[in-house]
Amino acid sequence: MILRSLLCAALIVGLKPELVRASETPTAWQLAKCRFYEETWRDMLTHFGPGALSDGFIDQNERFIAAHCLERIEVCPKSEHDLAVANALTLGTMNGDVGGTFLPFRCD
Template identity: 90%
Template sequence: MIVGLKPVLVSADETPTAWQLAKCRFYEETWRDMLAHFGPGALSEQFVDQNERFIAAHCLQRIEVCPKTENDLAVANALTLGTMNGDVGGTFLPFRCD
């Protein structure tokens, strides 16, 4: 049997580790690059809001970020590849749709 690992999240009264903050900075930098590349209005408002909330929470809260459009999906894919190339594990990423 294979057991999936769930990321450990920090509660409001705990201080994030240096590695947690570094992963979030890397994600945020990649996100900002994608926003600049695609330009204003190219991504769905919901996708932008969800990513901004994830970053504002220092990437520690389980905020669902769901790509809905082709451009959203392209950015989600770029963020996934970029963060994995930066040694940030896939379990860190917020992409999920219910």
């Protein structure tokens, strides 16, 4: 019984935030932040052109937006253009009062 309890506790503690958060219903503010992020992302695609960005960077951003920006999807800029867009998205979203912790940019 104790072993089962410890195993269950380890599984619960080990759950990734995106697995827990993916099931929650987005609030109006979460949806608004995601819309702002998506609009800024679309502007960056138009400005830089999709051919200038790495496929992985585009895919990761699209997956983040498709998940209503709730899942912790790792978006890792690999090229100079990816990094320029990540920086522009960071500045653009901060101008829209979207906090830096919202942003998906991380590389492991």
